[in-house]
Amino acid sequence: MVFGQMKAQDVHFSQYGSSPLMLNPALAGLSNGDYRGYVNFRTQWPTVAADNTYRTYAGGVDMAIGKVTKFNSYAGIGISFMADQAGAIHLNSDRVSLTAAYHFMLNKSGTQQLSAGLQGSFNMRSIDASLATFDSQYDPSTGTVNPNGPRETFGRSKVIYADAGLGLLYSGMVKNGINVYFGFGLDHVNQPNISFEPSGQDANGLGGEKLYMKETFHGGVEIPVGTRLTVIPNFLVLLQGPSNEFDLGADFKTALGNDARTSTTAVHFGVQYRGVLDAVIASGRIDVNGFSCGLSYDINVSKLLPASHTVGAPEISLMYTVANKKKPRPGHCPVIF
Numbered sequence: 244m245v246f247g248q249m250k251a252q253d254v255h256f257s258q259y260g261s262s263p264l265m266l267n268p269a270l271a272g273l274s275n276g277d278y279r280g281y282v283n284f285r286t287q288w289p290t291v292a293a294d295n296t297y298r299t300y301a302g303g304v305d306m307a308i309g310k311v312t313k314f315n316s317y318a319g320i321g322i323s324f325m326a327d328q329a330g331a332i333h334l335n336s337d338r339v340s341l342t343a344a345y346h347f348m349l350n351k352s353g354t355q356q357l358s359a360g361l362q363g364s365f366n367m368r369s370i371d372a373s374l375a376t377f378d379s380q381y382d383p384s385t386g387t388v389n390p391n392g393p394r395e396t397f398g399r400s401k402v403i404y405a406d407a408g409l410g411l412l413y414s415g416m417v418k419n420g421i422n423v424y425f426g427f428g429l430d431h432v433n434q435p436n437i438s439f440e441p442s443g444q445d446a447n448g449l450g451g452e453k454l455y456m457k458e459t460f461h462g463g464v465e466i467p468v469g470t471r472l473t474v475i476p477n478f479l480v481l482l483q484g485p486s487n488e489f490d491l492g493a494d495f496k497t498a499l500g501n502d503a504r505t506s507t508t509a510v511h512f513g514v515q516y517r518g519v520l521d522a523v524i525a526s527g528r529i530d531v532n533g534f535s536c537g538l539s540y541d542i543n544v545s546k547l548l549p550a551s552h553t554v555g556a557p558e559i560s561l562m563y564t565v566a567n568k569k570k571p572r573p574g575h576c577p578v579i580f
Contacts, residue, residue: 244345253457253483256283256299256301257541258560259479260295261382261560262301262303263305264277264323264340265301265427266461267410267412267428267459268339268360268361268428269344269359270305270319270360270406270426271305271319272305272317272318272320272344274305275564276307276564277306277565278307279306279565280302280562281302282561283559283560283561284299284300284424284559285557285558286299296423297330298328299328301323302327304321305319305321305323306319314352314353316346316356316440318344319342319343319345319389320344321342322342323342325337326338328543331375332341332368334368335368336367337368338367338387339364339365340364341362342362343360343361344410345358347359350373351385354416355415356507358410358412358414359409359410359568361407361410363409364405365405366403368401368402368403368404368437368484369402372400383565402442404436405433406430406431406432406434406454408428408430408432409427409428410427410429411426411427411428413557418467421466423462423463423465424464425461426462427458427459427460428455428459428461429457429458430459431455432497434453434455434456435456435557436452436453438452449560457482459479461480462477464476471498472498473495474495475496477494483571489517490516492524494511494526497509497511507532507533509529510529511527511528511530520544521545522542522545523541524540527539533565533566534561534562535563537558537560537561537562539558540555540557541557542555
């Protein structure tokens with residue numbers, strides 16, 4: 244077998260705002276309600292690997308603690324999960340995380356706040372080596388693969404490890420209904436070993452296969468245009484070892500109902516570009532009384548285009564936010580979702 248350098252980064256969603264605890268630990272408990280639950284599903288590259296489609300599931304619940312008046316600081320806690328299956332040998336990555344955050348009000352009117360969060364995660368990484376095919380099974384004289392031929396062995400097929408992350412987020416209402424937010428997250432600060440070798444080193448014993456730290460930068464601004472339309476430009480930058488990604492796009496939100504200023508029903512349409520030359524993402528979402536349902540599709544424009552035939556990744560997200568009507572809501576919440 245011949246191995247070259249491999250570059251990869253953490254699993255992430257195109258609708259990244261719909262998986263808040265996966266995006267930034269500082270978002271725990273930060274919503275227009277007291278309790279929130281969400282689930283996400285994504286599949287991709289069916290034309291590249293028809294029988295080995297890449298699938299990702301995620302979900303979580305979080306709640307605010309001490310959100311009594313619209314001027315006070317408060318805390319948030321949450322629990323979330325992620326499950327990802329990739330490729331022919333079922334490289335599975337499973338993760339359960341606990342998150343805690345605190346939201347500091349920066350002014351008396353409750354329109355400026357700084358949030359900080361911490362996250363601890365339990366992870367399991369596994370493969371099914373029985374599904375692998377090796378060069379040693381190939382017979383060049385016949386051009387066939389003998390499934391019962393000699394196979395390579397792995398030191399272990401399962402790796403269990405813990406890691407930690409942190410996040411910061413500023414959000415505020417500037418003027419004339421314009422809202423802004425900027426966030427920063429740091430994942431895998433302990434850089435755990437994730438090698439399938441028993442020693443945690445690579446196959447040559449030259450070091451360890453460490454999980455790179457990941458830096459996340461994200462932000463956006465909500466700009467009202469008229470009485471019903473809101474334009475929300477946004478960005479996401481991910482830096483992880485030798486890999487990087489940026490998303491740049493905009494969401495167009497149209498409020499429905501008799502009073503657009505207080506209506507809880509809205510329709511969203513959005514478009515993003517994921518660079519460099521990766522995908523164009525079209526998305527849509529509907530919000531009705533605390534319930535949100537989003538759909539998106541990645542149109543592949545990368546060098547994989549001859550194999551993918553532009554077929555990319557459909558994705559669906561569901562979110563429900565519950566507010567205790569006996570408590571006044573905070574004066575401001577960032578428009579990430």
